[in-house]
Amino acid sequence: MTELGRTTSPAPVLPHDSEPTDRPPALRLSGLGKRFGEKLAVDGLDLEVPRGSFYGFVGPNGAGKTTTLSMATGLLRPDHGRAEVGGVDVWARPLQAKRSMGVLADGVMLFNRLSGEQLVTYAGLLRGMDRETVAERTADLLRVLGLIEAAGQLVADYSAGMTKKIALASAMIHAPELLVLDEPFEAVDPVSARTIRGLLDSYVASGGTVILSSHVMDLVQRMCSHVGIIAEGRLLVSGTVEEVRDGGDLESRFVELIGLEGGHEELSWLRL
Numbered sequence: 001m002t003e004l005g006r007t008t009s010p011a012p013v014l015p016h017d018s019e020p021t022d023r024p025p026a027l028r029l030s031g032l033g034k035r036f037g038e039k040l041a042v043d044g045l046d047l048e049v050p051r052g053s054f055y056g057f058v059g060p061n062g063a064g065k066t067t068t069l070s071m072a073t074g075l076l077r078p079d080h081g082r083a084e085v086g087g088v089d090v091w092a093r094p095l096q097a098k099r100s101m102g103v104l105a106d107g108v109m110l111f112n113r114l115s116g117e118q119l120v121t122y123a124g125l126l127r128g129m130d131r132e133t134v135a136e137r138t139a140d141l142l143r144v145l146g147l148i149e150a151a152g153q154l155v156a157d158y159s160a161g162m163t164k165k166i167a168l169a170s171a172m173i174h175a176p177e178l179l180v181l182d183e184p185f186e187a188v189d190p191v192s193a194r195t196i197r198g199l200l201d202s203y204v205a206s207g208g209t210v211i212l213s214s215h216v217m218d219l220v221q222r223m224c225s226h227v228g229i230i231a232e233g234r235l236l237v238s239g240t241v242e243e244v245r246d247g248g249d250l251e252s253r254f255v256e257l258i259g260l261e262g263g264h265e266e267l268s269w270l271r272l
């Protein structure tokens, strides 16, 4: 499949060995589409994320990752198509669907006049959890994510990485079956990134499902069991990381599928 970004045929969805046949997948998107004026951001996208998988969703800037994940999680209404979480239609039965997922959205405003501790507590109470459990889990999350000292500080005064971590804590507090994380490692320092990876690894090992978007191919290759590559609003390929990288590394496969925009062009005026 060369020049996949320009084909109109559906993406090859490779078989998943681990996929049980009797239960619906953790996430299923069918014919999902969204247009912003002239711009077709997501173009009839089909995607299945198997239960218990660690799914990396990758693509170049402007490929449609955030738009897709927003439609999948009930944040942005699709023009057409369906999004199902564990077999539940996200747009027909939003309350039921949202109960089983935790979402770290990109660019969505947090209640940043709350302290970090208040924000995570609020997220737990909003999920109908009892105060005692919320307090215990909030303390655990703040400790594990290295935010104890900043617990009483307003989220408005957090750094970008701290904001990401507190938003992640808010997405996880109700121990959902599915975590949808848009760029969870962006702006996060390497130590915290390692902690978050550990948390997500054990969450997946215990039966949870993660779908995350990222630009860091190396991280996706090391962390994820499955990967999907999107460009121009279409899914180019989806399968296990092993299947998709096909003996090479994921970054080379990505570049091979997407093409090198601008190549290795030099700017003559930037030579000193």
Ligand SMILES: Nc1ncnc2c1ncn2[C@@H]1O[C@H](COP(=O)(O)OP(=O)(O)OP(=O)(O)O)[C@@H](O)[C@H]1O
Residues within 6 Å of the ligand: 036, 039, 040, 041, 059, 060, 061, 062, 063, 064, 065, 066, 067, 068
């Ligand atoms: N609210 C909006 N109004 C107009 N155009 C939009 C809007 N949101 C997204 N787009 C356009 O839709 C396309 C897909 O954007 P999207 O944010 O989904 O891409 P992405 O893959 O998440 O990109 P990145 O990797 O840069 O975050 C882009 O061309 C973008 O300009």
